[in-house]
Amino acid sequence: MLRNIKSCSILLAGLLLSGSCTNLDEKLYDRITSDNFLQTKADVIRDFLRPFEHSYWSIQGGSTFMLQENSTDELMTLNRQGDWYDGAQYQRVHYHTWTPNDNYTSDAWNALYQGINLATNSLEDLQGIQDPGKFNLTQAELDDYIAELKTLRAWLNIRVLDLYRNMVIVTKVKGETQSGPQVTPQEAFDFIEKELKDAIPALPTRQDLGTNAIGRWTKGGAAALLVRLYLNAKVYTGKDRFSDCATVCQDIIDGKYGTYALESRWDAPFDYNNSQSSETIFGFPGSFGLTHWQYSSDMYFWMMPYQATRYLGFTDFGEANPKYALQPGRDVDSVEYSFTMGKPFIKFQRYPDDFRLKKYKNLGNSKREGMFLYGYLPYVNADGRTDTVRGNKGPYALFLRDQVGMFLNTPPGTKISDKESNMNHGDHNSGVFPLKYPYYPSNDDNKISSAYAEIRLAEIYYAYAECKYRAEDRPGAASLLNAVRTRNYPAGSPSLYKADGSQLTDQEMLDEWGREFLVEGRRRTDMVRWGVFHSGTWWDKKPDADDHTTIFPLGQNVLNASRILKQNPGY
Incomplete structure (x- = not known):
């Protein structure tokens, strides 16, 4: 369907090289118009691609990743002996005591709406083209660009709906000087659904785009967004759409929107060559020399101890940072907590033959094993001697554990008198650290080369399984989950669910979502859908007084900029 794919990819690389756009006050309608900018085909393609760069940044920019993970039973940002206290802002996220004066409540809104405004601006430009032949474009090519921009905007709109619920629908930015009115969640849902359904006929398939499909919205990508919309419809609008969700899931699996297939290795969807993975439905292209936002300081690079880069042999970015770690499953005496929520590392240990449970280790030749950092992390220092990763509060070696406390230089297995956690x-020493995307050594040609897999086929299987489970079809749910899970365990493993699905419960379903999609920026959404985000108990977290915390407040900075926006209930 689409010509000049190679040109698009080259232009996209150039745009990504420029880095994130973080000026949230930018007046987009004063910058680009079809009258003074679109003169050549290259201009049109640049205009088309500009919102994609910002959207890639938005997977973590504006505190989006932090809010989706730190507010849940999965990740934590501890006060580590004074590090990461930061005015207790992360503690307020953990305890659900945020206020509109916390900047992150404005940052996420602004980050997502800047992407929406960019997409809308480009849409206005491209929809204003009356004669595509003037730009050496066919009508089909122009229609595809427009459909992709609508799909990108829908992806951003779904995230706003998920975080804030009461949102503004933007369809015009040129000449506009203030925000439009908020709409009801049902109106927003209907707008997004229609936009996706209207886009699908004009979109290419993954096969149409070939090796350049990464970073491009396809029929499969738009259909997958409908899956997300329908799966969470009851939360968003009060109306159950699980049946519609199941139908679209089956269509995607059957190949109606393009051909996809699950990978046979657990780590393949995240590896350096995942841009060509048959499991990637939509992803953002990443590379060491250009843009790689999932490897940034607001996401995975700040999800390991400072000196962990020495253990990994990757020193190009300097030292890492332990901003994020898994919440503990055990108290300071190594006794498992009694609550059922949280305890993410223990949830993996429930199935002890899981390949992912191995300690992360680079094996050479762009290969690795394991998904977690724990215990001692040895490395060879500049003097050629074996050394061990240490922290910044003392000379002692760190022993990373599934606990939170003041262990300091206490040897593992030795109880401490300070029981506070x-x-x-x-x-x-506190916390286990997950490494989902590989950090290959600095001398590895494929270091920091993974695309960010925003939508994987595994998600469609899990969404379909949830629909079947809710419809009392436990065998069907177990079969779908096992289709993905089989790659996590040895052949013949007893860890696979029984064919009758008898092991599946609400909690096990939520736990399995957590295992497969650990630190992929969706945990809050899943917990809200299962009704436990505000009512559950997990480490250092009691139930909320009511359910108003299932959405965030509009930040005070956002409200100050618009007289017509109204604060969300409960704030």
Whole structure:
């Protein structure tokens, strides 16, 4: 369907090289218009691609990743002996005591709406083209660009709906000087659904785009967004759409929107060559020399101890940072907590033959094993001697554990007298660290080359399984889950669910979502859908007083900029 794909990819690389656009006050309608900018085909393609760069940044920019993970039973940002206290802002996220004056409540809104405005601006430009032949474009090519921009905008709109619920629908930015009115969640849902359904006929398939499909919205990508919309419809609008969700899931699996297939290795969807993976439905292209936002300081690079880069042999970015770690499953005496929520590492250990449970280790030749950093992390220092990763609060070696406390230089297995364990009382030994995307050594040609897999076929299988489970079809749910899970365990593993699905419960379904999609920026959404985000108990977290915390407040900075926006209920 689409010509000049190679040209698009080259232009996209150039745009990504420029980095994130973080000026949230930019007046887009004063910058680009079809009258003074679109003169050549290259101009049109640049205009088309500009919103994609910002959208890639938005997977973590504006605190989006932090809010989706730190507010849940999965990740934590501890006060580590004074590090990461930051005015207790992360503790307020953990305890659900945020206020409109916390900047991140404005940052996420602004980050997503800047992407929406960019997409809308480009849409206005391209929809204003009366004669595509003037730009050496066919009508089909122009229609595809427009459909992709609508799909990108829908992806951003779904995220606003998910975080804030009461949102503004933007369809015009040129000449506009203030925000439009908020619409009801049902109106927003209907707008997004229609936009996706209207876009699908004009979109290419993954096969149409070939090796350049990464970073481009396709029929499969738009259909997958409908899956997300329908799966969470009851939360968003009060109306159950699980049947519609199941139908679209089956269509995607059957190949109606393009051909996809699950990978046979657990780590393949995240590896350096995942841009060509048959499991990637939509992803953002990443590379060491250009843009790689999932490897940034607001996401995975700040999800390991400072000196962990020495253990990994990757030193190009300097030292890492332990901003994020998994919440603990055990108290300071190594006794498992009694609550059922959280305890993410223990949830993996429930199935002890899981390949992912191995300690992360680079094996050479762009290969690795394991998904977690724990215990001692040895490396060879500049003097050629074996050394061990240490923290910044003392000379002792760190022993990373599934606990939070002041362990300091206490050897593993030795009990400490200080039994306190909470968000304000942890050291640099505290917490296990997940490494989902590989950090290959600095001398590896494929270091920091993974695309960010925003939508994987595994998600469609899990969404379909949830629909079947809710419809009392446990065998069907178990079969779908096992289709993905089989790659996590040895052949013949007893860890696969029984064919009758008898092991599946609400909690197990939520736990399995957590295992497969650990630290992929969706945990809050899943917990809200299962009704436990505000009512559950997990480490250092008691149930909320009511359910108003299932959405965030509009930040005070956002409200100050618009007289017509109204604050969300409960704030």
